[in-house]
Amino acid sequence: MADLRLPTNAILHPDKDRFLADSEANPFEAMMARFDRAAELLDLEPGLYKVLRNPEKTIIVSIPVMMDTGDVEVFTGIRCIYNTSRGPAKGGIRFDPNVSVDEVKALAAWMTxxxxxxxxxxxxxxxxxxxxxxxMSIGELERVTRRYTAGIVRTLGPDSDVPAPDVNTNERVMAWLMDTYSMHVGHT
Structure with missing residues (x-):
């Protein structure tokens, strides 16, 4: 039987934890500490400071998927729209066992x-x-991608939220995402 897992040469493996100092455990708190210092140096207006300390929206979705074994696994998906005051949100989607809400919020802020x-x-x-x-097999990965996309489809779109590949996602994953998005909104 052929190996249907995603080829390892198609996956990004950046050193994603380099942005934390040894004393920092929470990526969002680490990002906020840096933001607070920058806001202080820039003498940021208090109202703007309050707005920029909080994401506009964080969505957490349950992703039930039938695995190749016939068992059902439930994965957790997250999408954070940090700020859209300059235009539609843009940012990658990562598939990783260590993804967390705080990491996603921090990375969304950094993209802002x-x-x-x-x-x-x-x-x-x-x-x-x-x-x-x-x-995961290619089929399992496709099912996870499509269920995740269906869960966040209301936020996606060229004028609202533009996803991109990130850690452990690639053009194939983005094609499944786009296909699922197109089926839900009625256009390609």
Missing amino acids: WKCAVVNIPFGGAKGGVICDPLT
């Missing part, structure tokens, strides 16, 4: 800051599914 710093008309977002794609 990155877009603002280079003056492009996008806000920040990030998403993730708590799973290990290296142990």
Whole structure:
């Protein structure tokens, strides 16, 4: 029988935990500490400071999937739209066993800051599914992707939230996401 798992050469493996110092355990708190310092240095207006300390929306979805064995597993999916004041949110979707709400919120905030710093008309977002794609068949990975997309489809769109690949996702995963999105909204 052929190995139907995602090829390891198609997966990104960045050192995703390098942004935390040894004394920092929570990625969102670490990001907020840096934001607080930057806001202080910039003498950020108090109202804007309050707005930028909080994500606009964080969605957590349950993703029940029939595995190849016939067993049902329930995965957790997250999508955080941090800020859209500069334009539609943009940000990657990662599949990793260590994804957390705090990590996704921190990365969505960082995407917001990155877009603002280079003056492009996008806000920040990030998403993730708590799973290990290296142990999943292509069919299982497709089912997880499509169920996750169905769970967040109301936030997605070219004028609201533009997803992209990230850790352990690739063009195939994005094609499944786009196909599912198209089926739900009625266009490609």
